[in-house]
Amino acid sequence: MSTLSDIAAQAGVSVSAVSRVLSKAPSSRVSEATRRRIEDVARELDYHPNFAARALKLSRTNVVALVVPDLTNAIFSELMRGVEEAAAELDYMVLLAREESVRPTAATIAKLVGEGRVDGILVQVGDDMTVDDLSGILDGAVPAVLINSRRDDHVGSVVLPDEEGAAVAVRHLVGLGHSAIGLVNGLPHTDSAIRRGIGFAAAMASAGLAINPVFITSLGYNPQQGRAAMQTLAALAERPTALVVANVNAALGLLAEARTLGIRVPDGLSIVAIHDTWTAENAWPPLTTVRMPLYELGKRSMTAIFDRIRAGATVDVVVDDPPPELVLRESTAPDRQIEPTNYE
Amino acid sequence: MSTLSDIAAQAGVSVSAVSRVLSKAPSSRVSEATRRRIEDVARELDYHPNFAARALKLSRTNVVALVVPDLTNAIFSELMRGVEEAAAELDYMVLLAREESVRPTAATIAKLVGEGRVDGILVQVGDDMTVDDLSGILDGAVPAVLINSRRDDHVGSVVLPDEEGAAVAVRHLVGLGHSAIGLVNGLPHTDSAIRRGIGFAAAMASAGLAINPVFITSLGYNPQQGRAAMQTLAALAERPTALVVANVNAALGLLAEARTLGIRVPDGLSIVAIHDTWTAENAWPPLTTVRMPLYELGKRSMTAIFDRIRAGATVDVVVDDPPPELVLRESTAPDRQIEPTNYE
DNA sequence: AAGCCTTGATCAAACGATTGAGCATCGATT
């Protein structure tokens, strides 16, 4: 790996001259001749600025950490794409970190920032961790932006239009004639679950439908928890005819559990899940979902942390373009009570 | 963020003394008293060594890059866990990079190593990239280890027992009485597909079964390609009664396609997929799979790159402990031709 | 022709950590 002084030696100039030319500083004041000579030598020696030296001098790494609960969750695919794309445009790199559980994560984050490895962090908290668990970190001097959750003392956040997402799902089911609609939600304390609950309630209200409290579960977003929700609902004397499942992974577990319980989807139960993934498309029946702007969530999050780092600006954004969109597949059907076939 | 000199000042000693104490060098030669004083001050000031400074001085970052084709693939979950766990033990950090397509990756890797951000790379190539595409990088001075693929000029590799994995699947199906067994494999040029193909053939041979070449497809590991394979096989006049699908994700797509084609699983077609994931468990019917030692693959890969970095040792390893294990679920059934029920 | 910009470069001091070499101090040896 060649250094500035290698180039300087070979081009017969000083190190500073080389540095100024290659870092493209506008204050350069170099003759066109030497500029060209330096650039040629740099190319020839395949020069790349040493990351550590630059970071040390500038006390800035141009790296942000993205911490998510579970990297392999298909939901994060688009999110990460958005973050990385925006990062590339801003000349930043993304350091992916996953959050195994509360302690390791706090420790990992502390290490990342304490050792000066990153300029800022993007954190999406999972079920096992509340934003408060991170307060020690977020209160610190590290620029941070919360993805899809908020805190009172706003540290900066970018969230999805969760209310609208849930509302889109409800409206679809209402349009199919359902009235006994349930909600399989995330854990009660999580931010997105709260917003999805609100959107659900609002949409039900504006459709003139009553909410049956026993039709609402708040057990979590993962497949196991989806299965548990299905069991709970199946045990009911009177059951919902349709379900809004707040997360596609939970919906997959719920769907599998419905099969083992002998509940037919969509004939006996309509399901619409929030978030669209390839797994939804390949489920049986293929799941009707509400696609959320995850890519844009990622992009916006990255620009938000950038603004925070460079200008100290703190923003709280809702990503609403494009809006949540229904992806119609085969897990929803008209409610039998009002089906024309009933009258034949 | 406090520095060594902050501590030195507050403890009334020189920077070197602090450095020696905190880096726990055995050559330290410090009195117990000053050692304690320094440690106390360091704790009080919440000292963390500056990453950039250390990396610059030691020309070593203690970071390795892990590049995988698709981070959100559930298969990599265990792999990554293994890598990270081993890394933590060795005091290394893992920088996750994903491989979008050929060019960006080569560029990304070049950047990572060229700028000295990482000490080595762990690369798992995907379908879109052959190991040869990376030759420019692998030939270079960067320590690298290939995960689940090999090259003639061995640069170091750690692979799964793919032959045995495929064989376990075949033996299960043979045990159920199947003889018309097909293989839905990965792309022909990929290393793991070749090994799985060999294992399949060997197991068929030792069961005394003939392989019908038209029962073998090599379209790839993803769900779409699995669907395509199902279409191809469904179009056959004579069809296989059982399928070894070389990848769960392909199996999921294949399963969904089977449903739309009206092929019943497992009654009309038995399926066993390689790799066990939560998606297999939540499919319908739940997929019988062969669990491969992915966690151990990760651990072994990390120790291999470590040995490469520290000692220059190049190894080619097959991870065979624990061995591939059948996870019996509901996507396989006895072959009807020899079912006892036929003779009732 | 003396003084003064402008241009095009170089000097040198950081950034924070590591580490070989050097230097007191002190108890023990001859």
Next chain:
DNA sequence: AATCGATGCTCAATCGTTTGATCAAGGCTT
């Protein structure tokens, strides 16, 4: 009592970049 070898610490150079300060050499003004 002079010497020696530990012991316990400090000095200072170094890693590769960046950047304010400096400086030489012309070209302009007056």
